[in-house]
Amino acid sequence: MNGIQLERVEFEPGKSFKLFSPRLRNTFLWHYHPEMELVYVEADAGIRHVGTHISTYTQSDLVFIGGNIPHLNFDYRLRSDYHQIVIQLRTDFLGEALSASPEFARINRLFKQANLGIAFSGKTKAVVADRLKQLNGLSSYDQLIQLIDIFNVLAQSAEAELLNTDPSSKGFILKDKLRMGAIYEYIDANYHKKPDVNVVAGKVNLTTAAFCRYFKRQTNMTFTDFVNQYRIERAKNLLMQGENITETCYAIGFDSPSYFNKLFNRIVGQNPSIFRNRWIDADKS
Known part of the structure; x- marks a missing residue:
């Protein structure tokens, strides 16, 4: 009997996040990890399965997932070519500054909402997608600054949909x-x-x-x-x-x-x- 897999995320020394572009469309990877994850994928149409939520995305998808939320890889069974950008955050990302700094209040609230899974659409998705595509050409420091700005954009967006309604469902599934x-x-x-x-x-x-x-x-x-x-x-x-x-x-x-x-x-x-x-x-x- 195969269960939900724990993904062990490895970070480069001196980096508080991981930026990569996985390609797993032939793998059914129902998994979870303590690290929060921001996923952007461009494809004609795919399946979004986060927690107990299942839906379809078209052309592209932008989802922010809290730690330990079971989810399926977003490129599963994609038939045409696609592009995916994934960012995983260390569990202590931004440290105490996240809750202690008033300037981070909106981002802190966003991170808490991510425990339900959040999908973004419209102009927000387009703006963030463009900024995510620029990250590879930046230094580690500039990547971090850009990433914080991306989370600030997401935190202020009205184009957001909470994917799960019951925060306890994550615990039920993982248990x-x-x-x-x-x-x-x-x-x-x-x-x-x-x-x-x-x-x-x-x-x-x-x-x-x-x-x-x-x-x-x-x-x-x-x-x-x-x-x-x-x-x-x-x-x-x-x-x-x-x-x-x-x-x-x-x-x-x-x-x-x-x-x-x-x-x-x-x-x-x-x-x-x-x-x-x-x-x-x-x-x-």
């Missing part, structure tokens, strides 16, 4: 990380093959009834609702890349296009055809 990691990995491997609640319950050594109670407590969703949401997010990903609606329906494990259309409309708020056409038209403009 039972072996079991939750196995469940998520099973869903990812079988979402298009009609995942069986009885099978996954057996994999984590629970009766079906006990598993259903456990899963609902962990995610605030039933197993069936969670799998359906996962499927629809995968469907959105395929539609954004120009896939046919009927083929998408079958690819994510549904036998009935009419049921797929109904479920998609309920979860997304519009039918697959409108969603696909709007995305294609926006991509052309």
Whole structure:
């Protein structure tokens, strides 16, 4: 049974953060680490899975994640080329100055909110993306100053979305990380093959009834609702890349296009055809 992996982050001597561009799209890396992380990725469409939150991003994503929040690598299953920038902060980043300096009050609040995971959009994402791309050409000192300025921009942004509503969910997932990691990995491997609640319950050594109670407590969703949401997010990903609606329906494990259309409309708020056409038209403009 595979669990949520603890990523051990190594920092260069004399640096308070790590800047790198990982490429792991063929790896299902459900992981966590004590260090906070800022992730920017440019891709046609991908999956964002942070804590119990699952959604789809398009063209690019900018997410700030607090320490020890389980999350999936943002480049998982990307089909076209992509670019990713990741910054991980030492657990004592900025030290006592973060809480003691009035000038850092907004950034301190941002860091606390990151415990829920934060996604940024609009002008904020564009401005921060441009500054992140400039970091590699700077000295370590100038990188740090630029990074503090980036966090100040994020701290003042109104274009932010908290990804999780319950801060205790992180603790629940980590407390039972072996079991939750196995469940998520099973869903990812079988979402298009009609995942069986009885099978996954057996994999984590629970009766079906006990598993259903456990899963609902962990995610605030039933197993069936969670799998359906996962499927629809995968469907959105395929539609954004120009896939046919009927083929998408079958690819994510549904036998009935009419049921797929109904479920998609309920979860997304519009039918697959409108969603696909709007995305294609926006991509052309």
